[in-house]
Amino acid sequence: MEKQAVLHKTKSNYAYAYDAQTLHFRLRSKRDDLLAVTLLIDHEDGWLPNEKGVWMWQKKQVTMRKEFSTELFDYWFAEVQPHNLKARYGFLLDDGQTQALFVERGFFSPDDEFIQNDINSYFSFPYIHENDLFVAPAWVKETVWYQIFPERFANGDMKNDPQQTHAWSSAASAVLGEFEFYGGDLRGIINKLPYLADLGISGIYLTPIFKSPTSHKYDTEDYFEIDPHFGTKEDLRELVDKAHQLGIRIMLDAVFNHIGWTSYQFKDAQTKGKASKYYDWFYFEEDSYLNFSYHMPKLNTSHPEVIDYLIRVATYWILEAEIDGWRLDVANEVDHQFWKKFRAAVKSIKPDVYICGELWHDSQAWLNGDQFDGVMNYPLAKPIQEWLATERLNGHEFLEQFVHAYTRYPKNQNLGMMTLLDSHDTPRITTSAQNDYRKVDMCFALLATTPGAICFYYGSEIYLQGEDDPDNRRCMNWEVTPTSNIAQLTQLRKNYPTIGYAGEYDFLSVTDHTIIFKKYSIDETIYFVFHTKGRETVDVPKEMQGQTFVELIHSQLIPLNEQLQLDEYSYLILKKS
Secondary structure, eight states: OOOGBBOTTTTTTTEESSSSEEEEEEEEEETOOSSSEEEEEEEEEEEEEESOEEEEEEEEEEEEEEEOOOEEEEEEEEEOTTTTSSSEEEEEOOSSEEEEEEEEEEEETTOOOOHOOOOOGGGOOOOOOOOGGOOOOOOOOOOOEEOOGGTTOOOOOOOGTTTTTTOOOOOOTTTOOTTOOOOOOOOHHHTTTHHHHHHTTTTTOOOOOEEOOOOOHHHOOOEEEEEETTTHHHHHHHHHHHHHHHHHHEEEEEOOOOOOOTHHEEEHHHHHHGSSSGGBBOOOEETTOOOETTTTEEBBSSSSHHHHHHHHHOOOOOOOOOOOOOEEETTTOHHOOOOOOHHHHHHHHOOTTTTOOOOSOGGGGGGGSOOEEEEOOOOOOOOOOOOOOOHHOOOOHHHHHHHHHHHTTTHHHTTTTTSOOOOTTTHHHHHHHHTTTHHHHHHHHHHTSSSSSEEETTTTTTTTOOSSGGGGGOOOTTTTTOOSSHHHHHHHHHOOOOGGGTTTTEEEOOSEEEEEEEESSOOOOEEEEEEOSSOOEEEEEEETTTTEEEETTTTEEEEOOOOEEEEETEEEEEOOO
């Protein structure tokens, strides 16, 4: 038994409260090392005397199922509703030759009578407190976001265009610097709401729209004013109202780590120095200051006046325009105490407002129910990109990385995530896929299976191209009709919740170039086949043989036997007929 590979930690993604009555448990072991894992947990009978009159702690045995098998590890899972909302527990490990009892103190013989009764040697989940539960707004898990960079999406009102506005162009030769303008605005977004509704979009995430001298607006000049080249407060209210009528929610971008150097607060502090009442809002060091970039001085979010100012901003726009969410820029560089106060303030006026942090790494410290509802889940999408688009990974490597990212968080936290393939901070997925639309559609299809919300960057539906910033911020091409599979996928996620938030993964077959898996729930099972290089005949998993399926993208019947021929860069979404 390879004990060094066994991993479990309480109050983590390996042991957590899923809801007010339910605990989830995970254990990791070396691949194919264990034949069975049994969860030993408090029995309702508590303590009973044995035949010798010795009082013994009674334990219920729960068989854990193997949730995933990757190249390195097996992941075991069990769901339990403890009778008194708390649990002492351990694990009985069986490799077919020996058994070991794994508890918080380590490994012991299952026959060790002292350990059998030493309740404090076991793992403990002290109590399920409802006010400690992680609960994202219920609507988030079904949402399909569409990220818009407003300056480059659509020009709906030429009267508010900046001076020297360029002619609208999505060409690769277009000039795209931060002081180059094309006239995109809120009116343009309002005009395109029916278009977005037809795509199946149910949420719009806008990069910053507040007053700023640049096209990207991440150097805020005034958080309480809409940039005049984007429109007015009335335009924002109209956008939100008309979006809501179409079942679309609106999320704005909160840039609270830093402010623009043209803001009145920073100009006053820089001019007056320590005599300025805003001096301590920033981190001055002699003739320099801490910053995100030179034009974006970092805010001191532990300063009481800064805290009050930024929270007034956050609550103002919820009350003023009835927005539905805040995306938090550079969220991991702002202190936790600020975010706790931020959450309390915005939730007090709109309990189901969505709080989504921009974090690129492990985000557990922000997802304990007291700060964020979710994060931009780049790590879960990364293996999708690198297997299907760039082909840096093979199928086995994809599975290893995907499962690692998926199991990094509890299942209820995954439901609050916003998983995305690209954004204004990354190369566009079409460019990453070398402009091969087959690969892009496969990426979109695999993205659609992830739990929680998913997000498409504007123009993805027409395969808009772009390298890193600023090339990824090209103007939307309104002369091209969408031909991607996005509209089909959004409809399928709506018709079959198992595809997205309601389904569990079960990987049935994995090779370098082909992965077959299913997502299942109480209501239904949906099968997925993804194949990359070369036309190939692959073996069909036994549970799928001898059955006829409906291929949901093209509504075709496909009978399956022992083998299936797959075209290069192709995918299937199948449901039993």
